[in-house]
Amino acid sequence: MKAFPTVFAADAQPLSVAELGGHAAEAAQHLTTQGYEVRLGLTPAYAEQILTMAQEPNIRDYCPKDSSERFAGREATEHWLSKGRAFFLLVKREDQSLVGYGWAGPAANAHVPAGEVTFALRIGEAGHGQGLAAPFSWLIVAATAKLYEAQKFWLETWTSNGAAVHIYHKLGFETVAEAPGHRPTAGGGQVADTRLYMQLPDASLST
Numbered sequence: 001m002k003a004f005p006t007v008f009a010a011d012a013q014p015l016s017v018a019e020l021g022g023h024a025a026e027a028a029q030h031l032t033t034q035g036y037e038v039r040l041g042l043t044p045a046y047a048e049q050i051l052t053m054a055q056e057p058n059i060r061d062y063c064p065k066d067s068s069e070r071f072a073g074r075e076a077t078e079h080w081l082s083k084g085r086a087f088f089l090l091v092k093r094e095d096q097s098l099v100g101y102g103w104a105g106p107a108a109n110a111h112v113p114a115g116e117v118t119f120a121l122r123i124g125e126a127g128h129g130q131g132l133a134a135p136f137s138w139l140i141v142a143a144t145a146k147l148y149e150a151q152k153f154w155l156e157t158w159t160s161n162g163a164a165v166h167i168y169h170k171l172g173f174e175t176v177a178e179a180p181g182h183r184p185t186a187g188g189g190q191v192a193d194t195r196l197y198m199q200l201p202d203a204s205l206s207t
Contacts, residue, residue, distance in 0.1 A: 001106065001116070001117075001148055001149050001150050001151075002147070002148045002149050003084065003148075004084035004085055004086050004104075004105050004106065004148055005041070005081070005084070005085060005086060005087070006081055006082050006083070006084055006085075007078070007081060007082070008042060008043060008044055008047070008077075008078065008081065009040075009041025009042055009043055009087075010041075010043070011041065011043065012039035012040065012041045012042070012043050012046060012089055012091075013039060013040050013041055014037060014038075014039055014040075015028075015037075015038040015039060015040045015088070015139060015143055017139065017142075017143075019146060020139070020142040020143060020146050021142070021146075022138075022142055023138050023142070024138065024139060024142045024143075026135075027134075027135035027136075027138045027139050027142075028135070028139060030131070030135045031090070031132065031135050031136065031139075032093070034130055034131075034132065035092060035093055035094065036090055036091065036092060036093060036099060036127075036132065037090075037091060037093050038088055038089065038090055038091075038136065038139050038140075038143075039088070039089040039091055039096075040086070040087070040088060040089075040143065041087060041089075042077075042081065042085075042087035042089070044074060046089055046098060046101075047071055047074070047077050049097070049098040050066070050071045050098065050101055051067060051071045051072070051073075053098060053101070053122070053124040054066035054067040054070075054071055054122070055067050056124060056125050057186070058125070059122050059124070060186035061185055061186055062157075062158060062161050062164075062183075063120075063122065064184055064185065064186045066122070067186075083105060083106075083107075084105045084106050085103045085104070085105040086103060086104050086105060086140075086143070086144050086147065086148060087101070087102075087103045088101065088102050088103065088136075088139070088140045088143070089101055090102075090123070090127065090132065090136050097126075098124065099123070099124055099126050099127040099132070100121070100122055100123040100124055100127050100132060100133075100136055101121075101122050102119070102120055102121040102122060102136065102137070102140045103119075103120055103140070104117055104118065104119045104120075104140060104141070104144040104148075104150065104153070105117065105118060106118075106150075109154065109156070109197065111156075111176070111177040111179065111197040112154040112176055112177065112197050112198075112199055114152055114154075114199065115152050115153070115154030115199055116150070116151065116152040116153075116154075117144065117150045117151070117152060117153050117154070118153075118154060118155060118156075119137075119140065119141060119144075119153050119154070119155045119200075120155065121133065121136065121137050121140065121164075121167075123136070133163075133164075133167045134167050134170055134171065137167060137168075137171055138171060141153055141171070141200065151202050152199070152200075152202065153173075153199065153200040154176075154197065154198060154199045154200070155168065155173065155197075155198050156195055156196065156197050156198070157195075157196050157198070158183055158193045158194065158195060158196065159178075159193060159194040159195075159196055160183070160191075160193050160194075165196065168198055171200065172200055172201060173198040173199065173200045174198060174199060174200075174201065175196050175197070175198050176197055176198065176199050177196075177197040178194050178195070178196055178197070179194065179195040179197070180192075180194045180195075181193065181194070181195060183195075
């Protein structure tokens, strides 16, 4: 596996899909038809947009750490990036405004002993209901596999986040472990939920 970026990017470059293979071209075309494109690299300016988006109710409920830790400020984001993260932005082609974001990077988890690279995705309210999550997710995974020679992707989500679980199954992720417990909420409370740990079979990357 090649080294992942560990600092802010000077610019967010358009993602080239010519060599990604599989469903990448189809996914990119779907996004282009909808008026969107994917860019690679997190800049300080986009990090500010992400902090705003991370405070939207759906993201705050399921991913409260985005606004409270990961992207809470420049220093917090720099610390998070230092772990090694390939960062992807889903933007409107006409004005380059942010619609979604996601990343992949090396990480281990006891619930997924074979996993090596974690994957995460967020779609903001402006992008809901347009079928953007699946193609954007596939481009993140395919580009990370190609650019950083990564395999053994895994992720974690919550059972109650049915829309996300549906997308991950559609991409080929399989549930490998479940952990009943409580999900922290944006308001500081907790609700009963089950954490799902999912892994993408390596064979899926070539289809």
